[in-house]
Amino acid sequence: MYLVHTVLRRPEPEAVLPPDTRELLSALVRPEDRIEHLVLHRDAVPDPVLGLFLLTDSLAEAESRATEFCRTALGSLPELLGWRADRVAVPLVTPFYERLLAASGTPDRNGPGPFPSTGRAFHPR
Known part of the structure; x- marks a missing residue:
């Protein structure tokens, strides 16, 4: 299992994630994403961080799957319009x-x- 962190970049400096962001993202997880759990660090500085726990065969695969999940999720949720995934990597x-x-x-x-x-x-x- 790998823990992959993704920095969530704000669309504008004062933007705040909706209170139910973790639940919104969790609802989009599919079995083929191989995501076992996700955690949201809303108060991380300077931007929030999404932690994804993935069951994959390699570090490269974990980072790739996390990148794809975040791009898809952020692009499909109207509540997260303008937010983008950045620096997807194992801490x-x-x-x-x-x-x-x-x-x-x-x-x-x-x-x-x-x-x-x-x-x-x-x-x-």
């Missing part, structure tokens, strides 16, 4: 793994010091 989890490696005490680039992906200092808990 990076690099900071999570860097924290695990740093906590292991391994004396390499993932040891104490800033995280390469963010530049922020490591603070062990």
Whole structure:
């Protein structure tokens, strides 16, 4: 299973998604889309993010299916007129793994010091 995030670009800066957007999108899921679940992050900054959990054989297939679903869904729902899908991709989890490696005490680039992906200092808990 892959989690694919899609940034939902606003048609205009003040545009807000309808309260039932997640339900509207869920109603369009077909078995051949291979989408198991979807979640909407309405308050993501600067734009909302749609998370799609897909059962596919590869990362490329998951991203392709997510792209196609979003294009079709946004093009067919009058409530989402003008919204568009952008940056359809699996989210990076690099900071999570860097924290695990740093906590292991391994004396390499993932040891104490800033995280390469963010530049922020490591603070062990």
